[in-house]
Amino acid sequence: MTDTAARRPAYIREVIxxxxxxxVEKPLTIWERAxxxxxxxxxxxxxxxxxxxxxxxLHLNNxxxxxxxxxxxxxxxxxxTTLGLLEKVWMSISVLARGYLIGLFLAxxxxxxxxxxxxxxxxxxxxxxxxxxxxxIALLPLALLWFGLGNQxxxxxxxxxxxxxxxxxxxxxxxxxxxxxxxxxRNYGLSSLRLVMKxxxxxxxxxxxxxxxxxxxxxxxTLIAAELVFGASSxxxxxxxxxxxxxxxxxxxxxxxxxxxxxxxxxxxxxxxFRRLEQRTVVRWGMQQ
Numbered sequence: 001m002t003d004t005a006a007r008r009p010a011y012i013r014e015v016i017x018x019x020x021x022x023x024v025e026k027p028l029t030i031w032e033r034a035x036x037x038x039x040x041x042x043x044x045x046x047x048x049x050x051x052x053x054x055x056x057x058l059h060l061n062n063x064x065x066x067x068x069x070x071x072x073x074x075x076x077x078x079x080x081t082t083l084g085l086l087e088k089v090w091m092s093i094s095v096l097a098r099g100y101l102i103g104l105f106l107a108x109x110x111x112x113x114x115x116x117x118x119x120x121x122x123x124x125x126x127x128x129x130x131x132x133x134x135x136x137i138a139l140l141p142l143a144l145l146w147f148g149l150g151n152q153x154x155x156x157x158x159x160x161x162x163x164x165x166x167x168x169x170x171x172x173x174x175x176x177x178x179x180x181x182x183x184x185x186r187n188y189g190l191s192s193l194r195l196v197m198k199x200x201x202x203x204x205x206x207x208x209x210x211x212x213x214x215x216x217x218x219x220x221x222t223l224i225a226a227e228l229v230f231g232a233s234s235x236x237x238x239x240x241x242x243x244x245x246x247x248x249x250x251x252x253x254x255x256x257x258x259x260x261x262x263x264x265x266x267x268x269x270x271x272x273x274f275r276r277l278e279q280r281t282v283v284r285w286g287m288q289q
Contacts, residue, residue: 042271067253072260075253085242089261092238095151096223099158105217106159107167112196115174128168136161136222140229154226161222162215169214173207174200206282210275213274217266 034040050069057068067075079085107192110127113120115283136157143153185199201208227240237244246254 002022040266045068064250064252067089067256069221071258075251076257076260079242079254079257085257085261088237088239088242090238090263092223092227092240095154095238096158096219098151099155099223100162100216102155103159103162103219104166104212107163107170107211107215110163110167111170111174112193113173115196115200121171124167124171127163131160132164132168134160136218137225137229140226154223157222158219161218165218166211166215168213169207173204173211176207177203183227209274209278209282213270216269216274220262220266220269 028036037273054069057063057066057071060066062079076085103209110120110124114124115121139157139160140153143156147153147156174196181199182195185195222241223238224243228244239261243255243258246252246258
């Protein structure tokens with residue numbers, strides 16, 4: 001018996017051409033690679049929307065009803081460089097920031113109280129049921145009566161628009177935290193406040209961020225609507241008052257420029273501030289895709 005015949009087949013090693021087995025991924029085309037870039041996809045959608053705007057305005061051919069996109073951009077640039085649009089924007093943002101931050105503080109206080117006491121939970125449920133359906137702009141006449149013609153009236157309605165959605169979403173997120181995580185915190189001897197800070201807030205962060213975005217959207221649109229009324233009463237104001245002035249002057253491209261500014265600020269806050277915050281927290285932690 002030869003040496004080759006003595007070897008069992010199970011121990012004979014064969015050289016296999018790996019190229020004949022498996023799959024080789026086909027390289028992506030430039031269009032497929034571009035399609036996978038989220039920012040590029042949304043930029044293309046914005047360009048398409050702007051093109052539809054331009055086409056419809058050209059078809060209508062009436063700048064007093066619907067100016068073209070190019071006319072709006074030109075009016076936006078003119079108002080930025082000569083008529084102080086940026087100053088109006090800063091006035092609105094500064095008032096919004098104060099009302100938003102005070103609303104967040106009150107929402108956090110109510111939520112912490114609700115998570116630690118039954119009376120606090122009952123109070124939060126009653127207050128949100130009463131005031132969350134109430135439009136913030138409906139309180140502006142009372143705010144003007146109580147606080148007069150000043151930023152205090154605007155801040156009051158902003159607090160109302162922010163407080164309830166943020167408190168409601170935060171409380172719902174806390175209630176959705178599993179009992180296992182709660183017991184882990186108690187086993188470590190965490191106090192009630194430290195349990196909220198160390199366990200509940202990280203676990204409920206997706207709901208908290210959703211509440212922050214909803215509160216921001218409510219506050220922003222409430223501010224613009226309130227400035228239309230408040231500006232008409234006091235003769236001054238921010239971005240909403242700018243839109244009101246351009247309407248009185250029949251400067252419709254200027255009106256659209258003001259509305260476009262409102263939209264651009266909303267896009268900036270959504271996709272630059274909140275999106276980065278989500279990427280660095282809930283997405284990075286695997287809590288959200």
